[in-house]
Amino acid sequence: xxxxxxSKYKNYVADRSxxxxxxxxxPEFDLNSHMFTxxxxxxxxxxxxxxxxxxxxxxxxxxxxxxxxxGYLHRAFEKLMERRKFMQCxxxxxxxxxxxxxxNEYCFSAGIEELAGIDIPxxxxxxxxxxxxxxxxxxxxxxxxxxxxxxxMGIIGQWTVTMRDFWLDxxxxxxxxxxxxxxxxxxxxxxxxxxxxxxxxxxxxxxTRELLVDIEKSFLNNxxxxxxxxxxxxxxxxxxxxxxxxxxxxxxxxxPFDVRQNNPYLxxxxxxMKMITSDVGDAYARTLVRFAETILSIDLIEQIxxxxxxxxxxxxxxxxxxxxxxxxxxxxxxxxSTRGEHGFYxxxxxxxxxxxxxxxGASYTHAISVLEKLAVNISISDTAALxxxxxxxxxxxER
Amino acid sequence: MSxxxxxxxxxxxxxxxxxPWTVKNPIDERKGSANYRGFHKNDLEKCIGCGTCEDICQxxxxxxxxxxxxxxxxxxxxxxxxxxxxxxxxxxxxxxxxPTGSLNMSNExxxxxxxxxxxxxxxxxxxxxxxxSDKGYHQSDDIQLIDPARIVMEELEAEERxxxxxxxxxxxxxxxxxxxxxRCLECGICVARCPAHMDIPEYIKAIREDDIELAVKxxxxxxxxxxxxxxICTHSCEEVCALAHNGEPIAIRWLKRYIMxxxxxxxxxxxxxxxxxxxxxxxxxxxxxxxxLSAAYYLRLLGYEISVYESKTxxxxxxxxxxxxxxxxxxxxxxxxxxxxxxxxxxxYGKEIGKDLSFDELYGNFDAIYFSIGLEKPxxxxxxxxxxxxxxxxxxxxxDITDGKRPDIGNDVVVIGGGNVAMxxxxxxxxxxxxxxxxxxxxxxxMPADLEEITEAQEENVIFNPQSLQTKIxxxxxxxxxxxxxxxxxxxxxxxxxxxxIPIEGDLESKEFDTIFSAIGQKADLSFISEKYEEKMKFKWxxxxxxxxxxxxxxKVFAGGDVKNWTADAVSAIADGHSAAxxxxxxxxxx
Numbered sequence: 001x002x003x004x005x006x007s008k009y010k011n012y013v014a015d016r017s018x019x020x021x022x023x024x025x026x027p028e029f030d031l032n033s034h035m036f037t038x039x040x041x042x043x044x045x046x047x048x049x050x051x052x053x054x055x056x057x058x059x060x061x062x063x064x065x066x067x068x069x070x071g072y073l074h075r076a077f078e079k080l081m082e083r084r085k086f087m088q089c090x091x092x093x094x095x096x097x098x099x100x101x102x103x104n105e106y107c108f109s110a111g112i113e114e115l116a117g118i119d120i121p122x123x124x125x126x127x128x129x130x131x132x133x134x135x136x137x138x139x140x141x142x143x144x145x146x147x148x149x150x151x152x153m154g155i156i157g158q159w160t161v162t163m164r165d166f167w168l169d170x171x172x173x174x175x176x177x178x179x180x181x182x183x184x185x186x187x188x189x190x191x192x193x194x195x196x197x198x199x200x201x202x203x204x205x206x207x208t209r210e211l212l213v214d215i216e217k218s219f220l221n222n223x224x225x226x227x228x229x230x231x232x233x234x235x236x237x238x239x240x241x242x243x244x245x246x247x248x249x250x251x252x253x254x255x256p257f258d259v260r261q262n263n264p265y266l267x268x269x270x271x272x273m274k275m276i277t278s279d280v281g282d283a284y285a286r287t288l289v290r291f292a293e294t295i296l297s298i299d300l301i302e303q304i305x306x307x308x309x310x311x312x313x314x315x316x317x318x319x320x321x322x323x324x325x326x327x328x329x330x331x332x333x334x335x336x337s338t339r340g341e342h343g344f345y346x347x348x349x350x351x352x353x354x355x356x357x358x359x360x361g362a363s364y365t366h367a368i369s370v371l372e373k374l375a376v377n378i379s380i381s382d383t384a385a386l387x388x389x390x391x392x393x394x395x396x397x398e399r
Numbered sequence: 400m401s402x403x404x405x406x407x408x409x410x411x412x413x414x415x416x417x418x419p420w421t422v423k424n425p426i427d428e429r430k431g432s433a434n435y436r437g438f439h440k441n442d443l444e445k446c447i448g449c450g451t452c453e454d455i456c457q458x459x460x461x462x463x464x465x466x467x468x469x470x471x472x473x474x475x476x477x478x479x480x481x482x483x484x485x486x487x488x489x490x491x492x493x494x495x496x497x498p499t500g501s502l503n504m505s506n507e508x509x510x511x512x513x514x515x516x517x518x519x520x521x522x523x524x525x526x527x528x529x530x531x532s533d534k535g536y537h538q539s540d541d542i543q544l545i546d547p548a549r550i551v552m553e554e555l556e557a558e559e560r561x562x563x564x565x566x567x568x569x570x571x572x573x574x575x576x577x578x579x580x581x582r583c584l585e586c587g588i589c590v591a592r593c594p595a596h597m598d599i600p601e602y603i604k605a606i607r608e609d610d611i612e613l614a615v616k617x618x619x620x621x622x623x624x625x626x627x628x629x630x631i632c633t634h635s636c637e638e639v640c641a642l643a644h645n646g647e648p649i650a651i652r653w654l655k656r657y658i659m660x661x662x663x664x665x666x667x668x669x670x671x672x673x674x675x676x677x678x679x680x681x682x683x684x685x686x687x688x689x690x691x692l693s694a695a696y697y698l699r700l701l702g703y704e705i706s707v708y709e710s711k712t713x714x715x716x717x718x719x720x721x722x723x724x725x726x727x728x729x730x731x732x733x734x735x736x737x738x739x740x741x742x743x744x745x746x747x748y749g750k751e752i753g754k755d756l757s758f759d760e761l762y763g764n765f766d767a768i769y770f771s772i773g774l775e776k777p778x779x780x781x782x783x784x785x786x787x788x789x790x791x792x793x794x795x796x797x798x799d800i801t802d803g804k805r806p807d808i809g810n811d812v813v814v815i816g817g818g819n820v821a822m823x824x825x826x827x828x829x830x831x832x833x834x835x836x837x838x839x840x841x842x843x844x845x846m847p848a849d850l851e852e853i854t855e856a857q858e859e860n861v862i863f864n865p866q867s868l869q870t871k872i873x874x875x876x877x878x879x880x881x882x883x884x885x886x887x888x889x890x891x892x893x894x895x896x897x898x899x900x901i902p903i904e905g906d907l908e909s910k911e912f913d914t915i916f917s918a919i920g921q922k923a924d925l926s927f928i929s930e931k932y933e934e935k936m937k938f939k940w941x942x943x944x945x946x947x948x949x950x951x952x953x954x955k956v957f958a959g960g961d962v963k964n965w966t967a968d969a970v971s972a973i974a975d976g977h978s979a980a981x982x983x984x985x986x987x988x989x990x
Binding site for chain 1: 404410488492541
């Protein structure tokens with residue numbers, strides 16, 4: 001997986017020459033003509049990532065129109081936080097993304113720290129970076145399973161989800177929780193790394209690397225994968241800015257932007273990392289970019305383990321959390337999640353409670369406008385693969 | 400796509416022959432990690448039921464409930480957290496904020512129950528298999544979500560204060576007071592402990608919100624002597640503060656002082672406006688100390704006509720005549736008294752009952768009598784020579800100092816006793832330039848004086864001579880006094896009480912002093928009560944026996960303060976005054 005290959009589909013343009021005709025930018029079709037069928041993919045469908053649904057209009061097996069429906073898991077996180085003291089919010093933010101809660105925890109904590117004027121200790125920064133990279137690996141492993149599963153290769157998913165469980169074991173040791181770690185809090189992190197943690201991380205890294213080699217052989221260099229994913233969901237570079245596409249999806253379309261490198265936070269400026277891009281822009285290119293980024297994250301974990309200070313404080317002094325007031329202000333904190341730039345816009349008004357917390361996840365565009373556009377003219381059997389190739393995560397849309 | 404891509408997936412065939420990762424019996428084979436946030440456990444002995452866990456729980460999963468075999472006492476609400484696992488999200492914030500460290504989590508995560516109700520349980524009280532597990536998420540010292548360190552109070556340095564009667568504690572600035580007020584957990588355990596049941600969390604909250612007017616109003620609801628109490632209160636509230644278990648308690652007393660320091664006497668009158676509906680019932684109060692004047696204040700608010708009789712020329716009682724100026728400046732005391740007097744309470748200074756006016760007269764002329772007199776009669780040293788000149792009662796000396804006299808005490812003085820009066824006498828003598836020794840029959844840690852008074856006295860170079868019992872005082876040839884004492888040893892009490900001092904036979908020491916102060920205790924002088932009434936009232940060990948409202952066996956006569964309670968401090972006297980006011984009002988309303 002050294003180099004990301006170019007594809008002959010580089011100049012692919014979606015063919016809309018058949019039907020229906022577009023009127024005011026919207027397809028025009030008559031369901032009574034018996035030429036079109038409307039079906040729902042999701043919310044209960046193994047091919048849908050999380051709880052959302054796609055309203056598809058098909059002609060034969062070809063998708064004519066796609067509409068994303070959300071609202072199945074709205075839990076009003078943003079509103080809930082307005083009634084909670086600052087420290088009471090961290091158990092909520094992690095729930096905004098199940099596979100990768102830590103980016104939320106980081107953004108929230110960093111935002112609160114900035115508004116309260118707190119500098120966190122050096123070691124806490126390293127531990128946070130480690131935590132974020134570990135969560136990237138865990139999230140990517142789950143995504144590989146999803147991408148392979150969408151092509152009918154369920155066994156790959158079983159391997160990667162098993163491997164993810166070993167990473168969750170590490171999280172459990174580190175933070176006390178497997179899925180919702182609730183580990184980063186405003187001021188630092190909650191516990192120091194347990195003894196012998198480094199050795200166990202190395203063991204899991206070794207297992208993961210072995211598995212990734214096998215996955216490359218069985219999944220990436222696979223005739224079925226290539227025939228299904230190459231050319232699917234092509235995103236031309238000019239669409240990236242227009243649609244606000246970020247993260248690996250944008251990088252696979254030749255836009256070299258990564259928050260970790262372009263706006264380094266925590267200790268990313270002290271780590272050596274390469275920008276992974278591709279100029280192809282189809283689902284296969286995105287698969288390759290994400291796969292390479294999984295390996296990059298493992299490399300970063302090794303670097304962090306090597307460079308991290310062994311001793312030091314993990315928590316800055318914060319006031320009594322029951323009476324913690326933060327001066328009025330506002331800030332936007334962003335971090336790179338596996339899906340791209342993840343941002344928290346926080347407004348405080350000098351009281352004990354946040355005035356407004358707004359969460360911006362990459363899926364907000366990826367799963368709605370981008371997916372709706374890309375799904376047109378593809379085979380209905382490819383919609384799941386397309387959706388996973390955008391790494392959509394519905395809870396990011398519904399905060 | 401090529402033939403290679405068709406063949407490549409088969410390269411991983413080996414995986415088909417691998418041992419599966421799954422475990423056969425996860426419940427036994429897959430334990431939670433050492434740091435796992437599993438089910439809660441609570442050490443009921445350590446828990447004080449402060450409810451901080453309940454406050455921080457963002458899911459409202461925790462309720463504090465009464466528990467069998469847990470008694471409510473000073474410093475323990477008697478309640479324990481009950482956790483509803485239908486709500487809990489296992490964030491462990493309750494563990495991190497627990498001020499005593501009693502609430503923790505085990506690494507257990509399997510629990511099967513027939514009834515859903517069963518998942519609401521009281522950790523520690525409802526016995527569970529994980530109660531004794533030492534694994535699981537525990538509070539660590541690495542992070543602090545509550546602030547255990549008190550904001551340091553600025554004081555005069557020991558060297559500086561040795562030569563002056565200027566107040567040694569400087570008080571909090573606004574900035575510091577706000578920071579200190581921020582530490583409060585609002586558990587309210589202090590309220591139960593305070594003899595006057597002052598609403599401490601509320602006035603601390605008012606400080607945090609910078610609402611001094613509200614704070615003053617809250618103070619006056621239960622204590623009209625807040626400027627004084629903010630300086631010299633025995634602050635038993637701080638002993639039970641939830642934060643004191645793993646850190647330093649909130650400086651409740653200094654915060655009260657901060658509030659009163661922010662307002663002038665005129666401002667107090669503006670803030671506390673009272674609409675007094677005067678009735679025509681008259682009440683006599685004997686003693687213008689904190690007890691008497693508190694009763695006067697609360698009775699006056701109820702509309703009674705109050706006449707206070709005070710034998711001395713100024714009010715404040717033992718606050719003025721027992722406590723030196725460097726601890727309680729007189730202007731602060733005047734601030735409290737002036738406000739009470741401004742409500743129309745008539746204070747007759749220099750009127751001693753039994754001399755200028757008889758008790759019988761009061762009994763005849765008033766609807767009720769409340770007496771709250773200080774303990775001014777020194778206890779005997781019980782040794783030869785105690786009636787020699789230059790053997791002075793500590794309380795008499797302190798009274799002289801208040802009256803502006805500076806008696807000649809010589810260079811070497813000794814104070815016999817270990818209470819607060821002894822400390823005040825010793826430290827006052829230091830300020831008069833003497834070398835001071837304190838003689839006490841038990842160990843320093845047994846001294847009834849406040850710890851801070853003892854340490855401050857030590858800083859001021861008072862020499863402590865503990866485990867010494869005075870045996871003889873005689874005139875030395877030099878004209879000074881020769882004090883002889885017997886060294887003591889501490890013997891464990893077979894009944895488990897504190898160790899008892901026993902004289903070591905023949906181990907005698909003596910030294911010459913210019914002045915010897917006796918400060919081993921004081922009693923009330925009850926001679927003002929005429930015999931016919933004294934017979935009807937009950938006294939035990941010199942203290943008046945009353946009901947909870949201070950009513951003696953003579954229905955019209957109420958008593959409180961040092962002459963009634965055993966704590967004999969200002970705030971208890973104030974509390975007595977307040978409850979007597981309620982008692983008198985109820986008594987007179989019924990009649």
